[in-house]
Amino acid sequence: MERWLVMSNCQTVGLANCLQAQAPDIVITPLDPGQFKARPWRVKLRMGSFDRLLIYPAIRQEVPKARLDRISTHVELPIITFRGYHPDLIYIFNRAKPLSGPISHYHSAIVFACYLQGISASDTLAYFNGHFFERCGYFDVWSGERDRLVAEFEAAGLNIRPYFRDWGRTTAFMYSYNHPRIQPLYDMASALLECQDLPTYRSDLIPHDNLANSAIFAVYPEIGESVGVHGRYEFRSAGNYRTIGLEEYIGRCFALYATLQVSDLEPFHEFRKQVEDIRALL
Incomplete structure (x- = not known):
């Protein structure tokens, strides 16, 4: 064996x-x-x-x-990463180290941009709407992310196209940018075995979804509606089944940022342009 x-x-x-x-x-x-x-x-x-x-x-x-x-x-x-449900999710450095916030290392580009612009937490809430998301380009992320993910798996010799069509038909298949639900991982396992010319013994007895107890970033309702799933402003920290709403999430982010030097805070390289573009829209 x-x-x-x-x-x-x-x-x-x-x-x-x-x-x-x-x-x-x-x-x-x-x-x-x-x-x-x-x-x-x-x-x-x-x-x-x-x-x-x-x-x-x-x-x-x-x-x-x-x-x-x-x-x-x-x-x-390869690994499963997908921003189609969470285009607002970014990572931030504090003194060159990943900054942990109310929901692990997951931050909102809109919230951070508003904070940098001196907009209050209460006024920041008003920017969470479909019109502003459209101006941020959030409704255009899905197709590009799908094509990128499929291509990355194909480069590794894995065909996930037939499986991807079933993901997200009833609910978001990601908890965050890099935390998939168990079904995509189950299908990835099938693709791996197929690539190794080994049989797959699939059944409905799929393993426990261990990432369900990890940090979960909200699927904004307006984003969810645009891709055919139900979204809600519910955020959850790792190991905690108490969710927090958008207003509390924004307030806790602002409270955290206020304890730090703004000059020490910087989005990860891949998110810097996104934050700057949003600041220009505010």
Whole structure:
């Protein structure tokens, strides 16, 4: 019986469980960078016991001493990222380190832009409407994100086109930009096995959705309506089933930013133009 090691980002456990559910003749083990760093010596001793490594390439630089060379076969993994439901979600640096806010590291470009412009929290609320979202280009994100995601998987030899058509038919298939629900990971596992010329044993007994207990960013109702799902202004922090509404989310973001030096705050590189464009619209 073959033994596979799966190393990726926060999708590691869900993907490994989905692979295990569809490949009963293979032993699948998940390992994220945090687990390796907690007990590196123990993990390194086990590396030689695996036949195949399924790894997201960016993870290699996080575990340079993992002795991955002891595994003979390496398969590169893509990850599921998708901004179609959350075009307003951005990441912010504080003194060159990711800034954690009310909902993990997830921030709103509109909220941050309003804060930088000196607009009050109460007045910021008024910018959350379909007209302003349209001016921000938020309704134009979906198709480009779909094409990018499909292309990235095709570049890795995985065909998710037939599966993607079913995602999001009744609800958003992402909890945030980089946290998918379990069904896309289940389908990704099928595509991986197909790419390896192995049979898939699919059923309705899919694994537990472990990312459902992670940070969840709201699907704005106006955005949801434009892509055929029900949205609501509900945000939730990791490990907490109490949701907060838009007004509370904005207030808590403003309160956080007020404790910091504005000069220390900067959006991640890929979001800088977005924030500047929104500031120009305000």
